[in-house]
Amino acid sequence: MIHVEDLSKAFLDYQRGWVHAVRGVSFACRPGEIFGLLGPNGAGKTTTLRILSTVLRPTGGRAVVAGYDVVQHPQQVRRHIGYMSASTGIYDRMTAWELVEYFGRLYGMDRGTLRARMESIFDWLKMDDFRDTLCSKLSTGMKQKVSIARTVVHDPPVLIFDEPTSGLDVLVQRSVVQKILELRDMGKTILFSTHSMHEVSKLCQKVAIIHRGVLQASGTPGELLERFGQPDLEELFFALVERADREAEASGSGALAR
Numbered sequence: 001m002i003h004v005e006d007l008s009k010a011f012l013d014y015q016r017g018w019v020h021a022v023r024g025v026s027f028a029c030r031p032g033e034i035f036g037l038l039g040p041n042g043a044g045k046t047t048t049l050r051i052l053s054t055v056l057r058p059t060g061g062r063a064v065v066a067g068y069d070v071v072q073h074p075q076q077v078r079r080h081i082g083y084m085s086a087s088t089g090i091y092d093r094m095t096a097w098e099l100v101e102y103f104g105r106l107y108g109m110d111r112g113t114l115r116a117r118m119e120s121i122f123d124w125l126k127m128d129d130f131r132d133t134l135c136s137k138l139s140t141g142m143k144q145k146v147s148i149a150r151t152v153v154h155d156p157p158v159l160i161f162d163e164p165t166s167g168l169d170v171l172v173q174r175s176v177v178q179k180i181l182e183l184r185d186m187g188k189t190i191l192f193s194t195h196s197m198h199e200v201s202k203l204c205q206k207v208a209i210i211h212r213g214v215l216q217a218s219g220t221p222g223e224l225l226e227r228f229g230q231p232d233l234e235e236l237f238f239a240l241v242e243r244a245d246r247e248a249e250a251s252g253s254g255a256l257a258r
């Protein structure tokens with residue numbers, strides 16, 4: 001459902017020259033599976049997810065999402081994905097209900113289907129108590145639920161979450177993680193990025209560790225620990241990041257990626 005092959009993205013930056021944000025990244029994620037992209041700041045996670053959600057064009061390689069190539073059929077890709085990032089917009093002057101309805105209409109859903117879908121989402125996310133409250137008056141946790149609702153309103157088969165729990169308290173984090181697990185159980189294909197090893201071990205069937213724009217390793221958490229002889233994900237993460245940094249220093253490209 002998500003197939004990424006040798007994907008690259010370089011930006012021409014005014015101060016830094018060419019920044020190779022993503023270099024030769026390949027992975028696949030299937031329905032009913034959560035794939036975690038784990039990496040430190042500046043690793044290339046957001047750039048990868050933006051390419052997959054057609055916000056950015058790759059400079060090399062190929063990505064197919066829900067059966068559609070992201071460069072050749074961006075509109076079809078957008079119809080079949082839900083993309084949620086920290087900057088997912090919540091409009092203060094709309095109520096929770098109006099906002100989700102607005103996005104459903106943008107996806108071209110007819111009134112009857114949209115209403116039934118919204119009733120079921122508001123019930124699933126326990127949003128009925130604040131369905132008519134203005135978004136400006138919602139707590140951070142309530143806003144996060146509205147973001148999830150707008151991301152899934154058109155019932156896309158593929159969901160892409162960019163650090164969906166960042167900046168949330170532990171209770172809200174827990175409920176977001178729970179909802180992501182429920183979406184997986186509904187058979188969705190889920191890709192998400194995070195800094196948190198704890199989330200990866202709780203959520204992911206497969207994980208890729210990315211640093212300096214390069215996938216340092218990918219597989220099931222169990223496979224990776226065995227392959228690299230590490231006791232847990234945290235140790236594995238540090239070992240791979242340090243190895244990549246040493247290699248970059250040795251090749252003289254140490255300052256490049258951050």
Ligand SMILES: Nc1ncnc2c1ncn2[C@@H]1O[C@H](COP(=O)(O)OP(=O)(O)OP(=O)(O)O)[C@@H](O)[C@H]1O
Pocket residue numbers: 011012013019020021039040041042043044045046047048257258
């Ligand atoms: N529009 C841009 N122009 C120039 N460089 C960019 C641009 N967008 C991203 N980059 C650079 O690409 C690299 C990867 O950034 P990216 O945002 O993908 O990392 P990330 O893994 O999502 O980091 P974080 O966890 O901090 O959000 C960084 O060096 C960043 O500065």
